Amino acid sequence: xxxxxxxxxxxxxxxxxxxxxxxxxxxxxxxxxxxxxxxxxxxxxxxxxxxxxxxxxxxxxxxxxxxxxxxxxxxxxxxxxxxxxxxxxxxxxxxxxxxxxxxxxxxxxxxxxxxxxxxxxxxxxxxxxxxxxxxxxxxxxxxxxxxxxxxxxxxxxxxx
Amino acid sequence: xxxxxxxxxxxxxxxxxxxxxxxxxxxxxxxxxxxxxxxxxxxxxxxxxxxxxxxxxxxxxxxxxxxxxxxxxxxxxxxxxxxxxxxxxxxxxxxxxxxxxxxxxxxxxxxxxxxxxxxxxxxxxxxxxxxxxxxxxxxxxxxxxxxxxxxxxxxxxxxxxxxxxxxxxxxxxxxxxxxxxxxxxxxxxxxxxxxxxxxxxxxxxxxxxxxxxxxxxxxxxxxxxxxxxxxxxxxxxxxxxxxxxxxxxxxxxxxxxxxxxxxxxxxxxxxxxxxxxxxxxxxxxxxxxxxxxxxxxxxxxxxxxxxxxxxxxxxxxxxxxxxxxxxxxxxxxxxxxxxxxxxxxxxxxxxxxxxxxxxxxxxxxxxxxxxxxxxxxxxxxxxxxxxxxxxxxxxxxxxxxxxxxxxxxxxxxxxxxxxxxxxxxxxxxxxxxxxxxxxxxxx
Numbered sequence: 355x356x357x358x359x360x361x362x363x364x365x366x367x368x369x370x371x372x373x374x375x376x377x378x379x380x381x382x383x384x385x386x387x388x389x390x391x392x393x394x395x396x397x398x399x400x401x402x403x404x405x406x407x408x409x410x411x412x413x414x415x416x417x418x419x420x421x422x423x424x425x426x427x428x429x430x431x432x433x434x435x436x437x438x439x440x441x442x443x444x445x446x447x448x449x450x451x452x453x454x455x456x457x458x459x460x461x462x463x464x465x466x467x468x469x470x471x472x473x474x475x476x477x478x479x480x481x482x483x484x485x486x487x488x489x490x491x492x493x494x495x496x497x498x499x500x501x502x503x504x505x506x507x508x509x510x511x512x513x514x
Numbered sequence: 515x516x517x518x519x520x521x522x523x524x525x526x527x528x529x530x531x532x533x534x535x536x537x538x539x540x541x542x543x544x545x546x547x548x549x550x551x552x553x554x555x556x557x558x559x560x561x562x563x564x565x566x567x568x569x570x571x572x573x574x575x576x577x578x579x580x581x582x583x584x585x586x587x588x589x590x591x592x593x594x595x596x597x598x599x600x601x602x603x604x605x606x607x608x609x610x611x612x613x614x615x616x617x618x619x620x621x622x623x624x625x626x627x628x629x630x631x632x633x634x635x636x637x638x639x640x641x642x643x644x645x646x647x648x649x650x651x652x653x654x655x656x657x658x659x660x661x662x663x664x665x666x667x668x669x670x671x672x673x674x675x676x677x678x679x680x681x682x683x684x685x686x687x688x689x690x691x692x693x694x695x696x697x698x699x700x701x702x703x704x705x706x707x708x709x710x711x712x713x714x715x716x717x718x719x720x721x722x723x724x725x726x727x728x729x730x731x732x733x734x735x736x737x738x739x740x741x742x743x744x745x746x747x748x749x750x751x752x753x754x755x756x757x758x759x760x761x762x763x764x765x766x767x768x769x770x771x772x773x774x775x776x777x778x779x780x781x782x783x784x785x786x787x788x789x790x791x792x793x794x795x796x797x798x799x800x801x802x803x804x805x806x807x808x809x810x811x812x813x814x815x816x817x818x819x820x821x822x823x824x825x826x827x828x829x830x831x832x833x834x835x836x837x838x839x840x841x842x843x844x845x846x847x848x849x850x851x852x853x854x855x856x857x858x859x860x861x862x863x864x865x866x867x868x869x870x871x872x873x874x875x876x877x878x879x880x881x882x883x884x885x886x887x888x889x890x891x892x893x894x895x896x897x898x899x900x901x902x903x904x905x906x907x908x909x910x911x912x913x914x915x916x917x918x919x920x921x922x923x924x925x926x927x928x929x930x931x932x933x934x935x936x937x938x939x940x941x942x943x944x945x946x947x948x949x950x951x952x953x954x955x956x957x
Contacts (some may be wrong), residue, residue: 394884396708405867407708407859407874409884415749416758416879419742423886429737431893506711506854507883509892 356486357452364445366491367461367482371440374513379421382513386414387485387492392513394498409503409510424512436469436511445482455486456494465514476514477501518543522951529940531921532913536902538943539717539910545850547947552831553578554674555946556782557683559833559844560584560594562858563667564704570613570629574605576846577673582659583607584669587629588616594659594671595631600652618656631656666695667703674950678782686925687784690827694837696819698862699810703840706861707874712883713854716895718832718847719939721855724891725826725834725843726787726935728772729914731765734894738886739765757798761876764793765887775825775930783942785935788825789927794838795823800868810864828935830942840873843881851899857881912936 373382386392394409403411412420423429443462450457459482467474478500484491498514518524518541525547528535537544558577561584565573572585574597581597583606597605599620606618606627617634618627626634633655636642647653660675668691670680695703714721724730731739742762746755764771776789788794807816827835832845840860845853859873880887902910915932921941928934 396710404871405707405874407710408878409710409882411878415745415756419738419745419762420886422745423737423741426737426741428740429890430734431737431889504708504711506713508713508715509889510884511889 356455356489358450358455358457358486358491360447360450362491363447363450363457363459363484366484367445367459367480368442370482370493370496371442371463375438375440377424377437377512379424383414383417383421385491385493386417386496387487387494388414390414390493390495392417392496392498394500394514395503397504398499409500410498431509432511434470436467438468438512439466440514441465448481457484457491458482459484463514467510467512469509469511474508476510478503478514480514516543517541518547520952521954522948523954525947525951526944529944530909531918532916532937533909533911534940536908536910538719539899540850540902542850545717545847547951549578549580549847551948551950552943552946553580553847555672555677555949556831556942557661557663557670557672557678557680558831559829559842560662560669560671562703562705562842562860563592563664563669565611566592568613570615571611572607572614572618572629573611574607574609577659577671578847580673581605582671583618585614585618585629592662592664592669593630594662594669595627596657596659598656599625600627600633600655600657601625601636606656627656631658666691677949683782684784684829685781687780687786687827687829690786690824690835690837693819693822693824694835694840694860696811697807697837697840698864699806700864701810702863703860704863705858706870707859707877710857710877710882711854712857712881712888712892713852714892714895715851716853716892716899717850718845718853719943720895720898721845721853722828722830722832722834722939723912723936724895725828726777726785727933728775728777728787728931729769730894731772732767732769734890735765735887737890739763755798757872757875758879760797761872761879762887764796767793769931772930776927777930777932777935778927779924779935779938781924782945783830783939784828785938786824786827787930787935788823789930792823792825792838794825794836797838797872800866800872802866803869806864806866828939830939831946839876840869841877841881855881912940 391413393403393411396407396409400406424432441464445459445461448458448460461480465476481497483495485494561573566586569586569588572583574583582594583597584594587593597607599606604620604622606620625636628634659671659673661672663670663680739762746759775791777787778789779785823838834843842858844856848854857877859877861870912933915929
């Protein structure tokens, strides 16, 4: 059994956000388990990603399509590209199952996305459900709950 | 000086057989006139009766830019009222939806209204005795929208008391709503899943034009659908095709596919893409669904219902329906350069959940503010909204496959890349913009 410290868990969340800010998407996708999902619910407290609408509910295939598209030559809405910035509150470890190698963290965040002269601020909470696989932490589920998830938005281009 | 108000001839000059003037998309005065005339003279979608199943249930929305509330009256009928207190003008129903019981109560001075809008009571009523209150507008309560029609649970209204009747306005186009409802083995739809709300900094008509624009997907959506197909092709052979790839892939079909799928236009600016074939024609069968449809309708009729795979049906002015994927998109005008797109989804009552799951996935992948398909559409709309301000070119071209004899022909089918439906919308735009405009006095 590998022991994972709280510090390692918290550092994982910080490092994940940094990969997104630096747009290192291949490394970021590598953090997900093969059956991992990225979920942005539409309504506060939403339980079901299947029979209730979400903003995003993507498996690794869809995430890969999304990241490959961002660097595509004909991705007109990313010419010029968007940039993003995560400001995270210190993540708290919500649950730890050392025997099963499963952990959950909650992180309050402010996220800024910019393109051209427009800068948009989003705020919410991220939940990371992590699992130890082959000795390394991997994301089983990253759930992003915006404080105003049911508001009308313009384009949200990148990842929170 | 007004350029268009009180000048129907100037408005008529904006639409030529194959061109439309840029002012339709950028002129503030025309936008105001659209709200006053076009959105009052046409039948506009309000909501779905399944959103208000019980007496007192209400749903607040807008018709054009006017606030309305759709409510189930105590007698069981659906009413549409202007959401405005007769007293000081406060929006009486404040939430998107809820149950108000037997009456609405204004949060400002406590005036109350029955769910048909009539004034029920107000505090200190004696203070209005002998003031001529009975002859004031306020005594008549919350105004009801002039004409309301519920068609297979879809609620439409016409806010001008005079004008075209419901059946005449829609003609044969109601067949798309029929087909979507018939896809339920019980012949009933329910709003389900939740609504996606996507804010666009562009004129509402750009979105309506786009619904039957079949020459853009292979260009604008190469980045999303094209990437999806390419990434999928790298999967090991024999891997089952995921639902998401089934949804994305048809967007990058070749021009021939879109030419052959066909386009049909009806009266009054209604029309649809996908007559013979469609982007929604080749989804995997859903286990158990066919059997339930056959049990409900018999094999021949079930075949006819499910074989009708219309792509996008535009109900002029600002509604689009996708029958085979049970989606409704409403293009709500906010300002000349601002539009709220609402994408609603339906459960086919009595059908397997997997159909709703696919509908919701489609909506998320294609219609959400997080959609990689929507991102590139919005980019071109916003670039057009900016580009149209350029001087030196004043017209937008809509002349692809134009035929001078088309004007008098309705209920016709043509090449899927014909811009006939856009021209059909523009002719309807002129008709309902000018229908209630007084003619200019001759100088």
